[in-house]
Amino acid sequence: MNKKLKQCLGIDVSKSNLSICLGVLNTNLEKEFIGHCDVNNDLSGFKVMVSWIRKAVDNNVELVVLMEATGVYHQRVCQYLYNQGYKVSVMQSGRVKRYAQSLDQRSKTDALDSRMLSMLGLERSLRPWRPPSKELQELRALSRERSSLLKDRNVENNRQGAIESSCYSSSKASKRHLSRLHLIDAQIEAIEVEMQALVSKTTALKRRIQYLESIPGISFISAATVIGETLGFESITSAKQLTSFAGYDVVLRESGRFKGKTKISKKGNSHIRAVLHMPSMTCVRCNPTLKQFYQRLKPHKAKPIVALVAVQRKLLILMYTLWKNEVNYDPEYEIKKQQEPKALAAQDSIMV
Structure with missing residues (x-):
């Protein structure tokens, strides 16, 4: 009799519905799939789904829910x-899409996506999800609201x-537009004050954001936006994953x-x-490390913006490193790093 090795519930999420499919891996490495009709993407639908899960799964085998x-x-x-x-x-959607393409599945429906x-x-092997803190979620919401207002x-x-x-300008229309501009400016300023207050009341968050602010060219808003969008780099495990997450790959x-x-x-x-x-443009003027990096790349690129994008990518990785290690920016880090092999070579020569 085949035993169950693994169970996974796939959920294809849309705005109003959830399509669910339970997959089971047996000891002979065969997969079995049990589908269910779509449920609403609200509390009533969640209860229906959980009730079905409790009846369908084997409690002796761990269940993983993937979406x-x-x-x-x-x-x-x-x-x-x-x-x-x-x-x-x-x-992330990019990884799911690449896996779906490998299956050579030409049709696309919610049921097929949940099965996939x-x-x-x-x-x-899946990395477990943990809910981000309330402060980080609020910080991301504020930064996105600010971004939307900047576009407006x-x-x-x-x-x-x-x-x-x-040539047919209207003073009244111009006045109304100016009034809207003043309102948008006031709302942007209010959001920035809220972001400052939110970070200030959380000691650990304030301390770690200050590590990012120690980088010449990085303001509080830039640091807070990156931390809010990545939720404190919670799901990021490497610099390569971070650059892909931000679209710098x-x-x-x-x-x-x-x-x-x-x-x-x-x-x-x-x-x-x-x-x-904007921080990258500031860094190539006042940040000693990134200024040298930019000047080295710029002559070899067709357009200066290409070198500037490389600076942005390096700046993001630098912010990730300081956040994870909980250290301030060291402008002489590259120099010290280059001197280490020389010091080791000098020690070897003395020992010989």
């Missing part, structure tokens, strides 16, 4: 299942310029005689890339 990160729509079901004591894992997720969970301000600035440049297209351009994928968190643009 794909879908903006904000997966957050409530994640939190609910975590509170119920289930082991939950959330995977359960199959993925049976085959891979650019739109209103362009409209104001168009009104003033038109390099993509090269070549085939036969065709030589494509090398560029970043931009398939990641756009908020991080946007907030690091």
